[in-house]
Amino acid sequence: MDCERLRAEDAARRLIEDTARCARELTPDFFSATDQVVLNRVFQGRILPLPARYGMTGAMLRLRPREPIVIHHYMGHYEKPWCNVAWNRTWPPYLRFLLRTPWRGEAARFVLGHLWGLVWSVQTKNGHTRAFLFGLRVFKRAARRPSQTKESLP
Numbered sequence: 001m002d003c004e005r006l007r008a009e010d011a012a013r014r015l016i017e018d019t020a021r022c023a024r025e026l027t028p029d030f031f032s033a034t035d036q037v038v039l040n041r042v043f044q045g046r047i048l049p050l051p052a053r054y055g056m057t058g059a060m061l062r063l064r065p066r067e068p069i070v071i072h073h074y075m076g077h078y079e080k081p082w083c084n085v086a087w088n089r090t091w092p093p094y095l096r097f098l099l100r101t102p103w104r105g106e107a108a109r110f111v112l113g114h115l116w117g118l119v120w121s122v123q124t125k126n127g128h129t130r131a132f133l134f135g136l137r138v139f140k141r142a143a144r145r146p147s148q149t150k151e152s153l154p
Contacts, residue, residue, distance in 0.1 A: 011042070014042050015039070015042055018038045018041055018042050019038050022037060022038060052064075052067060053067060053069055053070045054070050054071050055073045056069045056071065056073060057073050057074075057075045057079070058074070058075070058079045058090075059075070072090075074090065081093075081094035081095075082110065082113075083117075083123075091114055095107060095111065118134070118135070119133070119134060120132070120133055124143045127143050128140050128141065128142060129141055129142075129143045129144075
């Protein structure tokens, strides 16, 4: 990344403005990869794609399991190790790497949070909120749209 050029072009302001515009104009389902949508729009025609091994996702790994990985890009709620989803299998390697960073003091809180997620978790996907108790779904309802939040009430 050419940081000097990004500063000269006031890229941060443009990214923030486009994020706000996307949030107003796009449906939640379309706007699920928020960061990538905005980056692609603001820097259209100026992005050099990297080889897949520098942004490997779980879906890509399922298609090409022997592909060497340099960066694992966690996409979506269910793939992120810190989301405390009972069936998430990405948290053990994440914990191993977390223990090797300056944030290793957060490891106990991370493990406790994940264990609590095995008992109780709530996820929103495909327009529905689901709650799980010990991995069993206890309810499912339509997710609240931004216009239905407390902040938006008159």
